[in-house]
Each structure stands twice: as C-alpha cells, then as structure tokens.
Amino acid sequence: MATTEKASPRDRLLDAAAELFYRDGVSIGVEALCKSAGVSKRSMYQLFDSKDEVLAASLERRAPGYAARLVPGADDAGTPRERILYIFEQVEKASTEPGFMGCPYLAALVELKDPGHPASVVARASKERMKDAFRVQAELGGAREPDLLARQLMLVFDGANARAGAKLETLDGLTVETVRTLLDAAGVA
C-alpha cells in the first residue's frame, strides 16, 4: 500500500499494520510497525491504546476493500450460481499474485488463537459477513439447505485460502470445480 506524505499518522500506521501483519504475522513488534509507518511510538500510543488496537483497526479498515474485490457489483448481472462462482474465480486469481498469503482475517484468527482479542472480533465479523452473503445467494438460488451450502462454501473458501497461502496448493480451477459439485448437489442450477 502506498503512503503519501500527506497521509495522517493514523492512516500511515494502519496501512503499515495491514501490510506488515499480513506479510510477517501478528507478532511483529511495535518498533518495526512505527518505523515502517514513519510514526513515533509516542504518536502511536496517542492514537491507539495498544498494538492490538492498531491490528484490529487495520483489519477493520481493509474490510470494505477486501469484500469489494471478491463480490460482483450490485448492478452486475448474473445468477446466484454465477455470483458464488465469481467469488472463487477471484480467490483463484488473487492466489497467483506475488505476496498472496491467504485470507488476512483467517490468518489473524489462526495466529492470535484468542477469540477475545480485539482483532479476532473484527476478523470473525468479517468471516460471518461473508458466510451471510453466501447464504443470501444460496437462498436466492433455491438451495435445498441454504445454511448448509453457505457453511460448505466457507469450508472451501478458507481451505483454499489456507492451503494456497501456505504454498500447499496451486488452486488452478480446483475451488471452482469443487464449488460446482456442491452447488449441483444443493440444487443451485
């Protein structure tokens, strides 16, 4: 993420946090974070109570952009089946980009190991919104069990993110084919 000289210390901190936590993990230190943001530790602690709060705010801030990349626009034509498959096509495309490390929200939850951490709360809400979006499309598409289908799609989504992010898998059509099978079985034509 590019930062400009005019960006506020808050924005610079959140941009640096999003980048560093995604690339290096949540255990990155305050020192490295402030250095990368070009912000003094004193300024950081004037803006945020703790590093945990910076992490939570950085995940919160990138949520709309993350969702926008995955979900087709509201005026985009397409059946519910197509809209669901589009999300997996986007994940597969993203997974080939340099620096791809999987879903930032899933990674934060796996790393933090604490459901009560402020960043875990933000991450869990993001994952819940995604599952809800799947369920809406599943219902619109006439799925026999929309809730089951939404949970299955999240399994595939997070499995794909974890495996491709960890360089265990090259997706290459894998999730799209898997999701087609699940949509067929659920009756979403």
Add this chain to the structure above:
Amino acid sequence: MATTEKASPRDRLLDAAAELFYRDGVSIGVEALCKSAGVSKRSMYQLFDSKDEVLAASLERRAPGYAARLVPGADDAGTPRERILYIFEQVEKASTEPGFMGCPYLAALVELKDPGHPASVVARASKERMKDAFRVQAELGGAREPDLLARQLMLVFDGANARAGAKLETLDGLTVETVRTLLDAAGVA
C-alpha cells in the same frame, strides 16, 4: 503432554514445544519454552541450534501419533469410502475437545509464513503425506480423478481445521456430509 522426571531434556523440550507452540503460537519465546520444559537455555542450545530447530523437531516427533489418530488401522476392515469418511469423523470428534486449535501443521505454516523455515518443511511433508494417503484411497475406491478428489479432500480437511480451530465453525457432521457429496460426484461408492 505429561512429562516424567525420567524424560530426557530433549524429550521434555519437544513435549513442551509441541504443547506451547500449538496453544500459543510459534512466536513463543525460548525463555518460556525452557521454563515449561524445566531445561536450562544452555542445555537447549547444546541440544538444538535454535528455537526453529526445536519447533521443527517437535512437529516431526508428533507426526506418527497425529496420523495414527486419524487413519484407521491397517487391519481395519472398510471400503476406501469408509476409510476416507473415518478421517473426517475423527476430525469432527477432535474438534469438540477442549484445547482443539486445528491442524498443528497447517497452523505452523500459516504462522511461519516462510516455506523455507525448517518447521515449514516438516509441516509441508506431513500435509503431503496426508494428501497422498487420500489419493491412494481415492484410487482404490475407483475415483474418476483420484488426484482431484485428494486435493478436494485436503481443501475440506484444512478448511475444517482452520475454521473449527479458530472457533468460526462447529463441524457437527458438516465435513462428513460435504465429503459424501464429493465422493458421490467422484464415483467412489
């Protein structure tokens, strides 16, 4: 993992490492590790070059036990379909136990973010062995595309581990039902 007074410093370190890294993450410090193992730092560095080597060795050491929990015994009756489903039944059962945090190998890979880390190498080999085991059963079961089915099963396996480990999901039959659908579509009756 219980340690006895007779366990060697090496075994005590590896037991403590397996427990702490799984529960708290790979960023746990040498200090905490040695304290939990009841081993001096000096002793640790006489046995291992680095904390990274301890982590790698602890993952390596628990691999046979981890596999034994999931895979039915060699003399166990059952069709390939049943053997595959058994693995997911075991994961679902494990996911309800207190302290479950998902697959330790996947978690290590997500946290380390470095495919060249010695523990990542061990973790990746463990995940590859599991995929190979799925492919063998897929072939025995007459899957149309055994490699595709094995990759799909790993998506579900790792998605389920990540989501249940992060308290995003209560599996409760979800993976078994999803895997049945994938087995049906692959022609594994």
